[in-house]
Amino acid sequence: xxxxxxxxxxxxxxxxxxxxxxxxxxxxxxxxxxxxxxxxxxxxxxxxxxxxxxxxxxxxxxxxxxxxxxxxxxxxxxxxxxxxxxxxxxxxxxxxxxxxxxxxxxxxxxxxxxxxxxxxxxxxxxxxxxxxxxxxxxxxxxxxxxxxxxxxxxxxxxxxxxxxxxxxxxxxxxxxxxxxxxxxxxxxxxxxxxxxxxxxxxxxxxxxxxxxxxxxxxxxxxxxxxxxxxxxxxxxxxxxxxxxxxxxxxxxxxxxxxxxxxxxxxxxxxxxxxxxxxxxxxxxxxxxxxxxxxxxxxxxxxxxxxxxxxxxxxxxxxxxxxxxxxxxxxxxxxxxxxxxxxxxxxxxxxxxxxxxxxxxxxxxxxxxxxxxxxxxxxxxxxxxxxxxxxxxxxxxxxxxxxxxxxxxxxxxxxxxxxxxxxxxxxxxxxxxxxxxxxxxxxxxxxxxxxxxxxxxxxxxxxxxxxxxxxxxxxxx
Amino acid sequence: xxxxxxxxxxxxxxxxxxxxxxxxxxxxxxxxxxxxxxxxxxxxxxxxxxxxxxxxxxxxxxxxxxxxxxxxxxxxxxxxxxxxxxxxxxxxxxxxxxxxxxxxxxxxxxxxxxxxxxxxxxxxxxxxxxxxxxxxxxxxxxxxxxxxxxxxxxxxxxxxxxxxxxxxxxxxxxxxxxxxxxxxxxxxxxxxxxxxxxxxxxxxxxxxxxxxxxxxxxxxxxxxxxxxxxxxxxxxxxxxxxxxxxxxxxxxxxxxxxxxxxxxxxxxxxxxxxxxxxxxxxxxxxxxxxxxxxxxxxxxxxxxxxxxxxxxxxxxxxxxxxxxxxxxxxxxxxxxxxxxxxxxxxxxxxxxxxxxxxxxxxxxxxxxxxxxxxxxxxxxxxxxxxxxxxxxxxxxxxxxxxxxxxxxxxxxxxxxxxxxxxxxxxxxxxxxxxxxxxxxxxxxxxxxxxxxxxxxxxxxxxxxxxxxxxxxxxxx
Numbered sequence: 001x002x003x004x005x006x007x008x009x010x011x012x013x014x015x016x017x018x019x020x021x022x023x024x025x026x027x028x029x030x031x032x033x034x035x036x037x038x039x040x041x042x043x044x045x046x047x048x049x050x051x052x053x054x055x056x057x058x059x060x061x062x063x064x065x066x067x068x069x070x071x072x073x074x075x076x077x078x079x080x081x082x083x084x085x086x087x088x089x090x091x092x093x094x095x096x097x098x099x100x101x102x103x104x105x106x107x108x109x110x111x112x113x114x115x116x117x118x119x120x121x122x123x124x125x126x127x128x129x130x131x132x133x134x135x136x137x138x139x140x141x142x143x144x145x146x147x148x149x150x151x152x153x154x155x156x157x158x159x160x161x162x163x164x165x166x167x168x169x170x171x172x173x174x175x176x177x178x179x180x181x182x183x184x185x186x187x188x189x190x191x192x193x194x195x196x197x198x199x200x201x202x203x204x205x206x207x208x209x210x211x212x213x214x215x216x217x218x219x220x221x222x223x224x225x226x227x228x229x230x231x232x233x234x235x236x237x238x239x240x241x242x243x244x245x246x247x248x249x250x251x252x253x254x255x256x257x258x259x260x261x262x263x264x265x266x267x268x269x270x271x272x273x274x275x276x277x278x279x280x281x282x283x284x285x286x287x288x289x290x291x292x293x294x295x296x297x298x299x300x301x302x303x304x305x306x307x308x309x310x311x312x313x314x315x316x317x318x319x320x321x322x323x324x325x326x327x328x329x330x331x332x333x334x335x336x337x338x339x340x341x342x343x344x345x346x347x348x349x350x351x352x353x354x355x356x357x358x359x360x361x362x363x364x365x366x367x368x369x370x371x372x373x374x375x376x377x378x379x380x381x382x383x384x385x386x387x388x389x390x391x392x393x394x395x396x397x398x399x400x401x402x403x404x405x406x407x408x409x410x411x412x413x414x415x416x417x418x419x420x421x422x423x424x425x426x427x428x429x430x431x432x433x434x435x436x437x438x439x440x441x442x443x444x445x446x447x448x449x450x451x452x453x454x455x456x457x458x459x460x461x462x463x464x465x466x467x468x469x470x471x472x473x474x475x476x
Numbered sequence: 477x478x479x480x481x482x483x484x485x486x487x488x489x490x491x492x493x494x495x496x497x498x499x500x501x502x503x504x505x506x507x508x509x510x511x512x513x514x515x516x517x518x519x520x521x522x523x524x525x526x527x528x529x530x531x532x533x534x535x536x537x538x539x540x541x542x543x544x545x546x547x548x549x550x551x552x553x554x555x556x557x558x559x560x561x562x563x564x565x566x567x568x569x570x571x572x573x574x575x576x577x578x579x580x581x582x583x584x585x586x587x588x589x590x591x592x593x594x595x596x597x598x599x600x601x602x603x604x605x606x607x608x609x610x611x612x613x614x615x616x617x618x619x620x621x622x623x624x625x626x627x628x629x630x631x632x633x634x635x636x637x638x639x640x641x642x643x644x645x646x647x648x649x650x651x652x653x654x655x656x657x658x659x660x661x662x663x664x665x666x667x668x669x670x671x672x673x674x675x676x677x678x679x680x681x682x683x684x685x686x687x688x689x690x691x692x693x694x695x696x697x698x699x700x701x702x703x704x705x706x707x708x709x710x711x712x713x714x715x716x717x718x719x720x721x722x723x724x725x726x727x728x729x730x731x732x733x734x735x736x737x738x739x740x741x742x743x744x745x746x747x748x749x750x751x752x753x754x755x756x757x758x759x760x761x762x763x764x765x766x767x768x769x770x771x772x773x774x775x776x777x778x779x780x781x782x783x784x785x786x787x788x789x790x791x792x793x794x795x796x797x798x799x800x801x802x803x804x805x806x807x808x809x810x811x812x813x814x815x816x817x818x819x820x821x822x823x824x825x826x827x828x829x830x831x832x833x834x835x836x837x838x839x840x841x842x843x844x845x846x847x848x849x850x851x852x853x854x855x856x857x858x859x860x861x862x863x864x865x866x867x868x869x870x871x872x873x874x875x876x877x878x879x880x881x882x883x884x885x886x887x888x889x890x891x892x893x894x895x896x897x898x899x900x901x902x903x904x905x906x907x908x909x910x911x912x913x914x915x916x917x918x919x920x921x922x923x924x925x926x927x928x929x930x931x932x933x934x935x936x937x938x939x940x941x942x943x944x945x946x947x948x949x950x951x952x
Contacts, residue, residue: 117728117840118904140734162677173675175684176652189928195906197836198868199649201638201688202906202913202924203951204933208651208684212677229734252593258616258705258777301734302781360673364593392674428594430671430678437678448678452665457680459939463932475679 016056016100020077024059024101027069032060032107043102046087046094047149047345048440049355053095055082055102062107064182064190064221071219072188074101074469081186082471083215085125085157088149090345090356091438093161093214097473103219105156112222114139119227120179120196125156125220141227144171147434148342156220162212164434166263166297166341169391171228173434175211182222183210186465196224209460214436215471217464234262234299235310236334238284240323244268244292244386248366250317251294251390255363257316259309263297264391266366271344271387271398278347283336290323294390295341344387345396353401353409355440357417359424360433363393372423373397380416381408394433414443421447437475445476492532492576496553500535500577503545508536508583519578522563522570523625523821524916525831529571531558531578538583540658540666540697547695548664550577550945558947559691561601561633564625566821566832567914569637569690573949579695581632588698590615595703596655596672601632601696617703620647623910624818632696638688640910642739642773642817645867647704649910651687658698659686662941672700685936690912691947693940710738710775711786712810714760716799720744720768720862724842726793727770727866731839733792735785739773740867742842747820747863747874754823759812766799770866771817820863821872829877829885831916833893835900836909839869848899849873856892857884870909890919897923913951921952 024033034040035057044054061067074081080100087094096102108124111132115121116139123132130150133143146165147153157163159181164173180194193206210217241247251264267275269291276284294317298309314325328334348354361369370386373395377384382404388396397420401409421431421444431441431448445454458476461468500509510516511533520530537543550557556576563570572578584600587608591597592615599608606626609619622641623629633639635657640649656670669682686693717723727740743751745767752760770793774785790801804810824830837845846862849871853860858880864872873896877885897907897920907917907924921930934952937944 115838115840117732118838119731120838162681164675168675172652175681176648185928185932191926191929191932195836195901195924196838196904197870197906197909198839199640199644199836199865199870199909200906201640201834201908201910202917203921203929204936205638205651205684205688206929206932208681212681229731229736255595255705256593260705305778305781358677360671360675362591362594362596362672363674364591389675394673394675425671428672430673430676432677433673433675434677441678445679448671450667452661453667453679453682456661456667456682456939460680460685460936463935463939 016079020079021057023073024057024070028059028061028066034058034060043084043104044095046089046092048090048092048438050353051092051095051439053097054099055096056099058102058104060104060107064184067103067184067219067221068188068190070101070103071184071186075186075188075467078467078469080472081469083160083219085154085160086128086152088153089157089161089438090358090435091432092440093436093438093474095439097439105154108156108221111135114141116141120224121227122222122224123155125154125159125223127155129153129155129158136227137230140230142230143177143225143227145174145177148345155223159211159220159223160213160215161436162434164389164392164394166265166389168389169264170260170262175208177225178207178211178223179226180224181207181210181220183218183220185218186467186470198226212436214438214474216461216474217470231299232301233303233306234297235306236328236337237296237310237314238326238328238337239294239296239317240290241292241294242289242321242323245367245370246320247292247294248370248390250320251366252364253316253319254296254313257312259313261296261313261391262299263295265295265341265388266390266395267293267295267341267344267387268385270385272340274347274351274385275340275344278350279339279343281336281340284340287323295337348385348398348400351400355399357397357399357420358394358432358435359397359420359429360392360394361424361427361429363391365427365429366390366393366395369395369424369427373420376416376420380412382413382416392433393429418444418447439474442475492555496555497533499549500533500546504535504537504542510534510536519560519580520571522565522568524566524568524914526829527568527571527915529573530575531572532575534578534580536580536583540660543579543660543695543697544664544666546577546579547660547662551662551664551943554943554945556948557945559636559695561630561636562604562628564629565633565637565914566834566911567908568916569912569914569950571915573915581630584632584697587611590617592617596700597703598698598700599631601630601635601699603631605629605631605634612703613706616706618706619653619701619703621650621653624821631699635687635696635699636689636691637912638910640865640868640870642741642865644865645740646736646738651684653701654683654687654699655702656700657683657686657696659694659696661694662943662946674702688912690914690950692937692950693946707775708777709779709782710773711782712804712813713772713786713790714802714804714813715770715772715793716766717768717770718765718797718799721843721846722796723768723770724846724866726796727842728840729792729795730772730789733788735789737772737789737867738775739771741771741817741864742866742871743769743771743817743820743863744861746861748816750823750827750861751816751820754826755815755819757812757816760816763799771813824861824874824876827876831875833873833875833896834870834908834911835873835896835905836868836870837900837903837905839867841903841905842866842869842871845871845900845903849896852892852896856888858889858892868909869905894920894923915950918951
């Protein structure tokens, strides 16, 4: 970490001169070189906690050639460059902590080619994930990864963070759909990372190295995704549990019985209650004795089979201490439940200053993880609201500041988080399932990795970006 | 390539002294330091063409600690080390072209932990893939990747080559199942590449970088695989086509209709005919006018649905010029058809000196690929037998020497292969789908990659193996 810090100090902290700006105006034209207060403030934050790191300038290129010219110049002049998608990240990955240039990718907003014959799409990174999904759906094609922010996040940001979402449990995460990437290197060279094929044993897998590398290895300018045929039907169940730990236990029981739902989400009572207040919905009754819910979706092309599966799953969860299962089969009811689930993060944020941890463990260890979180909360004096993709063992732990003193928040809590991550790793898990390391999890990387592993990663970073201009201060 | 060649020349070509042997005997005991003729010859070849590269010594370690001691020593003394699994590779990846040490991994033959609760298995790399699959199946668990050599190949070799097999079309390849690897670096350090979780956004994806890296980045000593619930039923169809190109066209029609078979294999007439002779089976009638077959499997847990799918697929292929579809629903009949398919490679090998290319293109480009292959055969005077995983766009092109002169074989044919790979890349494909680059495809890497891409890969190699002791002369 220290190396990295000194390295940052030696860089030009956003010290962009008129000469630099003149060059950028030549490359992307005057209109796309932004130094006004509003844009600098916009690019200083994302959806992570309450962080602010202003760039010196925001550039809005629209082609790989423009990105190439910018990177070549910045590399020569050692100017930090941080790519930004829609700014919905939850680990501070898009924040220009070393100042310099923010590459705002919003003009890369075209879906370039829908290849129906090959079940592939080539898209630019600045396309909103949900718009991409809906455009594809109209063609009978399905791109499953669906982060909670899908209505506003960019597909490029999803690639940078290897995002997941509820459907990952059945369909996998972003990395499972990326076939090939066009990427501009720090040197300005433009490469493709692979080929547009379903199987590839040709050299090192640069594609998979770049997915999830958080903009530290290059700037992705085109994305080739594999697609699957659209799925026709789904059913949704909401199961209220009187014990949160039992809800976690039930998750594994579903899989052990041989079922793979298309979503299996866990929400602690607070998560659902706060979300209902936030979206002003009274759609779900919430008796006093309910500690948590599971939201379980099954999908497929045969409605009879879905009903059979849903009933079988209902039978499995009924072995636990639950209240009445809600079967949502109307479109409106499903939408309402999914909205409640998707809005939990925003609801918590609107409620209190908070930190969100993105723990992930082997699925069967979830009950133990939840027990540990609550015990650590008692020990370190924090209240947590837990929810997330239980089917993947991916539990978001929202720690709310509420009544905690500033001193405890800044000094005692990090020790508690350190303890939490240590337990997560002991359970076979790791410190981020889908949000990335970015800025806020960086101090904990030594828990997940040995110095030897970190050194390998740092050296790989150097291979791609010798001068460390790309998103400096992130991951390591 | 030249750099690499000079680099090799500067290494100790198998110049193992008594001092070295004494050290090795200390590490793995006398019994596992082999210098006898039989073992040196055994480790000089794999299943690739007719290649022979003898090591100076074969070591059979049985623990990561032993591998670590060996690598540390070899790194210090610049002794080449090439790992070897079962020797079933098809690109010469396990051949010690620079001499030195072969690490024979056969003693790493234990399945260490079947974690039924988490649908995971931790295994050593020297376990035979089919034995692993059968052990897991007995526990209700399913590890899908099934290369043709599954009865003899090692799971470690599958990881090294990112192997596929017929089921990849529905279930993905090896990389889609590897969660975490224990690996010994050239320096002797032992690391894990990731964590035992289904989602991971923590640092660079070293796991996916190592899968398919052909033993050039480290020696894998433990493998953690994710598993899925066992599937109960399957049905198999054999469809005889009067036009091979139409058979390729039918492949895509099946997917466009929304079906994803669990296998969709293509075999040219020669492939099936030679395989029938090789295994002395008369199981399939082969009328004179049949040019190719598709072998189509569907699997699932609901037999009624499988019959419906199989009938629908039969309906789709009937739009082409086909003979009668064979529905194989007895276990014996299915076994017979799969044996014929799996033995094609060996059958071709027993028939003639040959070269096997492992082309892969976006699926819908298969008919064009087949047409190109035959046209190049006419132009360069070679006969080819094509078969493979058509559902993935992965076509194995077996070029048989037959009547070709030695001069044409050695001088003219490589030009034809170069033309073939150039066309494959033009179609959006690449030069190896599942066999790896190893030794034999190395001369063609410049077709798939630019110098910038190759330089990135070479530098990554250096990060892991500064002195280039691990499997030198492969990939680059």
